[in-house]
Amino acid sequence: MQRLKAVDVVVIGVGMVGSIVAKELATAGYRVVGLERGQPRFTVPEFQGPAIHDELRFDIRKALMQDNTREPMTFRNHASETALPIRRWESFLPGTGLGGSMVHWNGQTYRFQANDFELATWTRARYGRNFLDPEVTIQDWGVTYDELEPHYDRFEYLLGTSGKAGNLRGKIQPGGDPHESPRSREYPTPPQKEHFSGAMFRKAATNLGYHAFPQPSSNLSQPYTNTEGIKLNACVFCGFCERYACEHFAKSVPQTIILPVLLANANFELRTGCQVQRINLDSTKKQATGVTYIDAAGNEFEQPAALVITATFALNNVRMLLLSGIGKPYEPGTGKGVVGRNYAYQTMSSVASFFDDDVIVNPFMASGASGTLINDFAGDNFDHSGLGFVGGSFIGAVNTNGRPIQYHPVPPGTPAWGKDWKRAVMKHYNHTVMFSVHGSSVSTRRNYLDLDPTYRDAWGQPLLRMTFDFPQNDLKMADFVTGKAVEIGKAMGAKQVVGAPRKAPYTTTQYQTTHNTGGAVMGGDPQTSVVNRYLQSWDVPNVFVIGASAYPQNASWNPTGTLGALTYWSIDAIKNRYMRNPGRLVSA
C-alpha cells in the first residue's frame, strides 16, 4: 500500500453533492481530492446523439448504472428471510461515474414543505399522540424549512430550474402551487411548455376544484447562465432523460452546472477509477485519518486527509459508514443503534387513462419533468383524520417518454403476448395518458440496511443488505390517493381509467424509483440519528455524510431539490464554522 501526501479534504464520490462541496472548499483555498469510482465523462463526446438515444442500451441494459457485476447489494422483504443478491438492477438504479446518479435523472426539482421537516411533532400536534402505527419511526429532521430556504434558492439558481412560484414570501401566486412553503423569489426560468397530456389533466383537475401547476423542471425552458457562469441550453423535448445523459446541455447535471468550474480549480484533484474501501480511523475511533482506496489497476493507496466528506449515493453512504465502523449499526430486534435505521423509499402508484383514436397524445415528445401536477393530496395538504395514515402523493400527468420497449400501455385483461397483445399495443400507444401518483414513504422499525453476512463485492468487502417491505401506512395512503387520481382520469373523459395503487410485497424486479433514502439520518438526538443537523457524524466529527441517506423518512416529492438544499446548508457550516475551528458543530 502506498501512503499519499495528506490533503485538507477528501471527497468520496464526485456526483452532484461531491462536485458542489469540492467546488466550495477548493474555492475557499483548501486542497481537495475527489475520489470517483467510475469513469470521467462529459456532454461532449460521451453523451452525444444519436448513440445516446438507444433504449436497449440505456433503459434495458442500464449502461449508466453502478456496476452490479462487481458491486451489487442483497435484498429481502423481511428479516426472517435470507437476503439474496439483486443480480440485475431493476427496482432502483444508482448511477456511477463522474456526475453520479444525477447524470441520468429526469430533472424533477421540488422543495419539501415546512411541515415535512417537523413531521413527527406536526403529526402529533394535529392528529394526537396515538394516531400513528407504533411500527412507524418518523421523526423531525433537526433543521427547518426556513433555515433551508436560502439553500433551496441557491440550488435552484445553480440548476436554472424552470417553474412557476405559488407562494412568494407568503403571497399566493396564480399559476403556481398554492400549497408550497414560501419561497424568497421566482424560479430562475419560466415553466417548460405543457404537453397535451398535461393540458388535459389541468382542465380536468381544475374542474374538480384542485390546483394544477407546472412541474418544476431542470430540463430548462430557455437558455440560462447559471450562478457559476456556465451556460445551459433550452430543452427540445427529445424524450430521453431518465436513464440517459442529455446531449443538448439542457439538463442540469454536474457536467452542465459546476464541473467545468471545479475542474479548472488548481486546488482540486479528480481521481477516477478509485474504489474507496473505508474511511480510516485513529486508535480512539473518534477521529478519521483519511481513506483507503484501490485504483482501477488494483493498487491500494492511503489518502490522509483532515476532513472526509462522503458524498455517494444514499445507499452507498450507509455502506461506507458500516464498512468503516463509524456509528453503531442498527439492530431491529432491540431498536438500538442508528446506522442503517430508517431506510425509506417512495411509494409509487399510477393511473392509466385509455382514450379512443381521436385523442393523439404523442408520448415521445417529452422532457423528464414537463408534467402538470396537483399537490392537493400530497404531504399533509388534506385532513388525515380518520384515514389511518400520514403522508400523501402528488398526482400528475408526467409524460416523460414514449420509448416503446418499456412504454406500451395496454388495459388490464390484455394477454401478455400474441395477436391480441399486439393489437392492444398498436391501439393504445398513442392514445393513453399516464399519471404518476408519487407518494411519501414512512420509516419503520423493520425496514433497515446493514452488511450482508455472505455476499461480497469484487474487492472482497461485504455487500449492503436491504430489508424492506411497504408499511401498511403507505399502502393505505397509495390506495386513497390513487382513488383521487382515477377520478381525474375519468373527468378527462377517458374511455377506460385504470388505477394501480402500489401493493405489497415490494419487489426488486420492477422499476419504481431511485429515491432510496435514510440509513444515516440527521436529527437532534444521537440515539436516533447518525449525523447532526449539519450532516456531521456524531461519532467522528471530521466525517460529514451528505446524501439522501440523511432523510429521516421520505416526503411526497422527488428528493433531489432537498438534497441540493441540504448540501449547501452543510457546506456553509463546514466552510464558515468547521474549517475555522474543527470539532463538533453540535454538542452531543
Add this chain to the structure above:
Amino acid sequence: MNTKMTRRWFVGSVGAATVAPASALVATHAAGMGSTAPSAAPGAPSAAERPKVVYQFFSAAEAQFIEAACERLIPADESGAGALAAGVPRYLDRQLGGAWGAGERLYRSGPWMAGSPSQGYQLPFTPAEVFHNALRAITQDLSARGTRFDAMAADAQDAYLKSLEGGVTDLNGVTSGVFFSMLLGMTVEGFFSDPVYGGNRDMVAWRMIGFPGAYADYYEAIDRHGEKYDREPMSLGEDRHRHIHPDPNIPAKL
C-alpha cells in the same frame, strides 16, 4: 425510406455476416417454408421476404423453435410485420451469442439459492445457458411426442407456449416460466429496439406505433396538441444515405 432500399440493406448485411454451417441455413429456411408452417396470417412474410439469417448462436433445431415461437409471441397481422419479418430471431441470436448472452451486467457470484419472487433471478446460468438448456429439453420433449414446434398448428403452438409460461417444468435446471419470460422479454426488445441490434427491421415496429426512434427535436411540435406527428423514424445505425448498418455488439456500458 422505401422497402426496396431496405431489402438491399438486408441482403448486404447477410453477405457480411460470419459464415455459419450451410446446413443450419438450409434447415432453418426449409422449416419455415414447410406446408405445415402455421404463419398464414395476413401480413405474414412470404418465404422470399423472410429475413435470411446465418445463425451463430442457435443450432438449426433451436432456430426452428425460436423462429416459430417468436412469431406466435408477436404474430404478423393486418397491422403489419410480426417478430419473424422484423428480424427478432436474428436479434436473439446475436445477443445470446455476444456479451449479453455471456452474462453482461449479471452478478454471478454464489452461493446460489432459490429466492422469493421479489428477489428476482437467482439461477447460476447466463442467458446463453438458459436458452441452450431450455431449448435442449423442449426439443427432446417434443421429439418424444413425435413432433417439432415449427410443425405444429398455431393453436397447438400457443398452447405449448402457455404451458411453458405458467409451468414449473424443469428444463435442464431452468424453470420453464423463467425461460419463457426471458424469451418474451427479449422478443419484445428485439421488436422495439433500434434496428442497429438486428431486430425491428426497417423500423417496422416503430412505424406501426408511430414512434420516431432516435429522432430528438420536438420543440415546435409539442405545441401542436392532439396532432398526429408524421415523420420518418430514425435509427442510430443509419448513414447519411439512410442505410441502416446493424452492429449488435454495442456494449451495455458507456
